[in-house]
Amino acid sequence: xxxxxxxxxxxxxxxxxxxxxxxxxxxxxxxxxxxxxxxxxxxxxxxxxxxxxxxxxxxxxxxxxxxxxxxxxxxxxxxxxxxxxxxxxxxxxxxxxxxxxxxxxxxxxxxxxxxxxxxxxxxxxxxxxxxxxxxxxxxxxxxxxxxxxxxxxxxxxxxxxxxxxxxxxxxxxxxxxxxxxxxxxxxxxxxxxxxxxxxxxxxxxxxxxxxxxxxxxxxxxxxxxxxxxxxxxxxxxxxxxxxxxxxxxxxxxxxxxxxxxxxxxxxxxxxxxxxxxxxxxxxxxxxxxxxxxxxxxxxxxxxxxxxxxxxxxxxxxxxxxxxxxxxxxxxxxxxxxxxxxxxxxxxxxxxxxxxxxxxxxxxxxxxxxxxxxxxxxxxxxxxxxxxxxxxxxxxxxxxxxxxxxxxxxxxxxxxxxxxxxxxxxxxxxxxxxxxxxxxxxxxxxxxxxxxxxxxxxxxxxxxxxxxxxxxxxxxxxxxxxxxxxxxxxxxxxxxxxxxxxxxxxxxxxxxxxxxxxxxxxxxxxxxxxxxxxxxxxxxxxxxxxxxxxxxxxxx
Numbered sequence: 001x002x003x004x005x006x007x008x009x010x011x012x013x014x015x016x017x018x019x020x021x022x023x024x025x026x027x028x029x030x031x032x033x034x035x036x037x038x039x040x041x042x043x044x045x046x047x048x049x050x051x052x053x054x055x056x057x058x059x060x061x062x063x064x065x066x067x068x069x070x071x072x073x074x075x076x077x078x079x080x081x082x083x084x085x086x087x088x089x090x091x092x093x094x095x096x097x098x099x100x101x102x103x104x105x106x107x108x109x110x111x112x113x114x115x116x117x118x119x120x121x122x123x124x125x126x127x128x129x130x131x132x133x134x135x136x137x138x139x140x141x142x143x144x145x146x147x148x149x150x151x152x153x154x155x156x157x158x159x160x161x162x163x164x165x166x167x168x169x170x171x172x173x174x175x176x177x178x179x180x181x182x183x184x185x186x187x188x189x190x191x192x193x194x195x196x197x198x199x200x201x202x203x204x205x206x207x208x209x210x211x212x213x214x215x216x217x218x219x220x221x222x223x224x225x226x227x228x229x230x231x232x233x234x235x236x237x238x239x240x241x242x243x244x245x246x247x248x249x250x251x252x253x254x255x256x257x258x259x260x261x262x263x264x265x266x267x268x269x270x271x272x273x274x275x276x277x278x279x280x281x282x283x284x285x286x287x288x289x290x291x292x293x294x295x296x297x298x299x300x301x302x303x304x305x306x307x308x309x310x311x312x313x314x315x316x317x318x319x320x321x322x323x324x325x326x327x328x329x330x331x332x333x334x335x336x337x338x339x340x341x342x343x344x345x346x347x348x349x350x351x352x353x354x355x356x357x358x359x360x361x362x363x364x365x366x367x368x369x370x371x372x373x374x375x376x377x378x379x380x381x382x383x384x385x386x387x388x389x390x391x392x393x394x395x396x397x398x399x400x401x402x403x404x405x406x407x408x409x410x411x412x413x414x415x416x417x418x419x420x421x422x423x424x425x426x427x428x429x430x431x432x433x434x435x436x437x438x439x440x441x442x443x444x445x446x447x448x449x450x451x452x453x454x455x456x457x458x459x460x461x462x463x464x465x466x467x468x469x470x471x472x473x474x475x476x477x478x479x480x481x482x483x484x485x486x487x488x489x490x491x492x493x494x495x496x497x498x499x500x501x502x503x504x505x506x507x508x509x510x511x512x513x514x515x516x517x518x519x520x521x522x523x524x525x526x527x528x529x530x531x532x533x534x535x536x537x538x539x540x541x542x543x544x545x546x547x548x549x550x551x552x553x554x555x
Contacts, residue, residue, distance in 0.1 A: 017120045019117030019240065020505050022117055022239050022240050023240055023241075024242070030241070032239070032531055033167070034185045034186060036233075037167035037186035038539075039233055040122055040166065041163070041164070041187065041188075041189030042193050042230065042538060043126075043129065043231050044125070044164065044190065044231075045189060045193015047099075050098075050152070052198045052202055053091075053216055053219075057140065057214070058086055060216065061083075063211075067083070068084060079146040080145075091145075097154055098160060099433060100157065100438070101154055101156075101160065101161060102433065102434065103161065105157065105161030106164060106426070106430040106431075107161075107430065109121075109427070110425070110426065111427075113166060115504050117505070118166045118167055119238045121162050122163065122234060126163075126228055126235060127159070129163060130228040131151075132152045132155040132159060133151065133220045133223060133224035134220070135147055136148045136156075137220035137221045140217040141217045164190060168422060173245075173419055175247075177250045179411035180364075183353060184349050184350040184408070185350060187349050188346055190406075191403050192346045195342055195346065195539075195542035195543065195546050196539060201223065261360065261415045263416060263417070265488060266419070266492050267416075267421070268500065272428055274490075275417070275486060277483055277486050281416070282432045284479045285405060285406075285429060286433075286436045287479070288368060288369070289402065289432065289437070289440065290440040290443065291398075293436055293441065294443055294444035295395065295399070296402070298441075298444050299341055300337065300338050303337045304330050305319045305462075306462060307388060308458070309326065310388065311334075312329050312330055314326070315386065318457070319459070333553055335552070336550045336553035340546075340550035341396060341399045344400040345400065345403040346403060348402070353407035356412075357411075361412035364408055365412070366480055368404060368473075369473045369477035369480060372398055376394075376467070376470035379391060379466045406433075413429065416486055418491070420492070420497065420500060447468070448461055
């Protein structure tokens with residue numbers, strides 16, 4: 001295979017998007033990289049908040065009196081119809097495509113990302129995500145559901161995958177002393193994307209709404225422009241360290257109790273499917289996500305059906321006995337519950353990932369599973385005895401583990417398989433998310449429907465589900481306990497590693513490529529502050545709005 005590039009030619013210089021142009025000079029502050037990653041993750045994280053569009057889109061033609069499609073209309077016909085409003089169940093196909101394409105695209109192009117670098121990958125992600133929103137806006141304008149699926153679901157889903165993994169390898173290399181904290185900061189942004197984007201989308205739809213139009217297509221276009229600015233800025237802000245760089249005063253860890261799993265070798269992504277530890281981590285993540293994602297999607301009806309009138313001080317009334325006004329009241333409280341879960345999901349991504357730097361990744365995951373099993377098993381008891389605080393508290397902790405699992409796993413992979421191709425390996429692993437994103441919601445909704453069909457009271461309809469989810473976590477715990485250090489036979493040889501570093505255009509020091517576009521920029525402290533302000537302010541805005549929503553739960 002010919003691995004020569006234009007950079008091997010005498011006098012050749014790297015292009016603006018080439019990885020060589022992003023090698024940081026000696027004065028660069030590594031604290032500029034996390035806000036660059038957050039800028040991208042906050043934008044693509046809006047995938048979690050797309051539910052704000054379903055109701056307006058389901059009334060796009062008929063307004064307050066939706067033009068219902070014929071009951072016998074097939075889904076294929078609905079994709080192309082212009083005469084009736086889309087069903088919400090059909091619109092949510094976009095949501096499914098998001099996470100299927102996220103995992104698939106991350107797996108397919110993770111290896112390319114390692115060689116192309118985070119800048120190029122981030123810009124491609126911006127093009128796909130924002131371009132997908134533009135295509136969706138056109139589809140909404142001409143009322144073609146297939147364009148929404150293709151634009152946001154498929155093309156946008158590719159942008160999700162590339163944007164999600166684009167900073168992983170870079171952050172781990174910049175923060176070898178704090179791998180969990182570094183990836184936790186970025187992936188926290190993905191969890192917080194909906195917290196910022198959903199209120200923005202609602203405000204824009206109210207602004208653009210007019211007779212005959214809910215203002216959705218205009219909102220898509222506006223958000224595409226806003227997101228393009230943030231994602232391009234984040235992509236251009238990426239820098240990679242020289243291959244021999246390390247934090248001042250830091251030395252690689254020696255084998256100790258909490259870091260015995262940390263390897264000093266590197267596994268090639270092409271071999272990863274054959275490494276047993278990869279599949280154990282895959283199942284551990286998949287089972288943890290399956291248990292959490294189904295609850296996240298059903299949080300509002302779960303609280304309403306289990307506690308019914310107790311939420312408004314009418315404990316004698318079950319969910320089916322409430323009036324329309326009372327149902328509206330408990331729905332507002334349930335929305336607060338959903339908001340509270342979102343806060344814990346986001347907070348868990350940073351807190352548990354950071355704590356894993358002290359506890360070790362294997363111990364952190366063991367805690368997720370052991371405590372999660374206990375909490376899931378306790379939910380039926382707290383529900384039947386009317387202990388609302390214990391019920392809510394259990395799910396808050398469970399959702400913090402759900403987020404923490406996502407944020408901790410990149411560092412877990414780096415510990416096991418080395419840092420050289422951790423971004424590509426992480427991309428492969430995200431197929432576990434795709435599988436869980438389909439299986440989790442299907443499991444929860446199917447069990448619920450079955451329980452209702454055999455006459456189980458609504459207040460008890462989730463009992464069996466909780467025990468099954470606890471069982472899934474038990475399987476995840478066994479997978480995690482079985483993980484051992486990777487056998488040396490899977491590691492790249494010194495020659496293979498040198499070849500891979502060359503393909504990835506790595507250099508031993510920034511001076512080695514000085515004059516070829518490497519950064520010699522010495523970072524002023526004010527620039528670091530401004531970079532963080534650009535991402536913290538929107539995140540704080542979303543946090544405050546979600547907190548206000550959650551307060552309703554405790555009134």
